[in-house]
Amino acid sequence: xxxxxxxxxxxxxxxxxxxxxxxxxxxxxxxxxxxxxxxxxxxxxxxxxxxxxxxxxxxxxxxxxxxxxxxxxxxxxxxxxxxxxxxxxxxxxxxxxxxxxxxxxxxxxxxxxxxxxxxxxxxxxxxxxxxxxxxxxxxxxxxxxxxxxxxxxxxxxxxxxxxxxxxxxxxxxxxxxxxxxxxxxxxxxxxxxxxxxxxxxxxxxxxxxxxxxxxxxxxxxxxxxxxxxxxxxxxxxxxxxxxxxxxxxxxxxxxxxxxxxxxxxxxxxxxxxxxxxxxxxxxxxxxxxxxxxxxxxxxxxxxxxxxxxxxxxxxxxxxxxxxxxxxxxxxxxxxxxxxxxxxxxxxxxxxxxxxxxxxxxxxxxxxxxxxxxxxxxxxxxxxxxxxxxxxxxxxxxxxxxxxxxxxxxxxxxxxxxxxxxxxxxxxxxxxxxxxxxxxxxxxxxxxxxxxxxxxxxxxxxxxxxxx
Ligand SMILES: Cc1ncc(COP(=O)(O)O)c(C=O)c1O
Numbered sequence: 001x002x003x004x005x006x007x008x009x010x011x012x013x014x015x016x017x018x019x020x021x022x023x024x025x026x027x028x029x030x031x032x033x034x035x036x037x038x039x040x041x042x043x044x045x046x047x048x049x050x051x052x053x054x055x056x057x058x059x060x061x062x063x064x065x066x067x068x069x070x071x072x073x074x075x076x077x078x079x080x081x082x083x084x085x086x087x088x089x090x091x092x093x094x095x096x097x098x099x100x101x102x103x104x105x106x107x108x109x110x111x112x113x114x115x116x117x118x119x120x121x122x123x124x125x126x127x128x129x130x131x132x133x134x135x136x137x138x139x140x141x142x143x144x145x146x147x148x149x150x151x152x153x154x155x156x157x158x159x160x161x162x163x164x165x166x167x168x169x170x171x172x173x174x175x176x177x178x179x180x181x182x183x184x185x186x187x188x189x190x191x192x193x194x195x196x197x198x199x200x201x202x203x204x205x206x207x208x209x210x211x212x213x214x215x216x217x218x219x220x221x222x223x224x225x226x227x228x229x230x231x232x233x234x235x236x237x238x239x240x241x242x243x244x245x246x247x248x249x250x251x252x253x254x255x256x257x258x259x260x261x262x263x264x265x266x267x268x269x270x271x272x273x274x275x276x277x278x279x280x281x282x283x284x285x286x287x288x289x290x291x292x293x294x295x296x297x298x299x300x301x302x303x304x305x306x307x308x309x310x311x312x313x314x315x316x317x318x319x320x321x322x323x324x325x326x327x328x329x330x331x332x333x334x335x336x337x338x339x340x341x342x343x344x345x346x347x348x349x350x351x352x353x354x355x356x357x358x359x360x361x362x363x364x365x366x367x368x369x370x371x372x373x374x375x376x377x378x379x380x381x382x383x384x385x386x387x388x389x390x391x392x393x394x395x396x397x398x399x400x401x402x403x404x405x406x407x408x409x410x411x412x413x414x415x416x417x418x419x420x421x422x423x424x425x426x427x428x429x430x431x432x433x434x435x436x437x438x439x440x441x442x443x444x445x446x447x448x449x450x451x452x453x454x455x456x457x458x459x460x461x462x463x464x465x466x467x
Contacts, residue, residue, distance in 0.1 A: 040067025229275020
């Protein structure tokens, strides 16, 4: 981990020589070296120096059951012993794939007809768009292909998923986004609301913007709209009140499908099984991954409603074969662990647990809302963020975005907390199993760390005219 002064360890040197790290600045990485995590238990992980951290991000928003869950480990062991690999190509199947798909259909709040598997969230969202195109070709409307996504949304990094992601870092130097993807305003009232604009007016403006865009592009050319319930990697942005209710009629009016990206919010995170319930999203299909297996095995799923499934199945009949699928899509290990994870969520009532502990989590988080470094404290269920700002009133950004967020992240790490700075939004998404005592422990160093980051920001001139 960030050692500016200590020499790099052998593992850190080997890491630098052997790996290109995702979402890492390789030049800085060569100087500071990797942070080597060796083991995990419950909400904690331990590094190679023996230091213990609360994993305040559940890894990458995925380890809802924490680390070292013996039931998940045993389910994986059993499946490896019975059938370590099989695929679903050419009509083959296996029991865990069927069982998990049935379970997903049972749990998702809107009736879904078919499940298609991949290994990652990016693959799920890439599949969504391929299937929608395939369907529209089958329905004789080949021009209906454009996709609407949102600024600050995150949908992955493959070519189309990366295009739908509304963050410049996923586009820069990659020649993205593709021009058939259009981005609309992020429904973040605090930052995007205009002076004097009420939240309901803001929502009405965004619904009008969506309508105008579809009309300008031609509704016959717009296939789908994609959204996360709470935007995760964009900075844990909770949609303005009434946002999804306001846009649903616009999508319906123009016959535009609604893809619900539940990759982070699915399986209890927001205090319901899916974010679609918490935020009243009228989706036509959904993407799931991450907590689907508690993060222990890579697996993603796309759930399609009956109308889409029927159209896609009919179209497969016009070709020798349905030419889409991944070697590891529906891997038996992932499906078996997924079945077990969902069974555990139900048996241990994880939704009930999240509802029970989330009020304390949100209260603690929001208690820092009036710290001079904090612009907004926000969240839903067991996820949240402190967005840092030199001026709360005007929602001002720092002149050099990301520096103060990185400083706070480093301060917290030194105090045993793994959090994630997304620009200047410091995000938290702890394992859902976290207890109230562990929530107290998670937030205990925040005041001191915020004070230290504030003093640093002031000394370094990051507060500008607001110092
Ligand atoms: C909402 C959402 N969708 C899609 C993805 C992409 O998933 P993956 O990294 O597994 O490709 C992510 C990853 O963080 C995500 O948060």
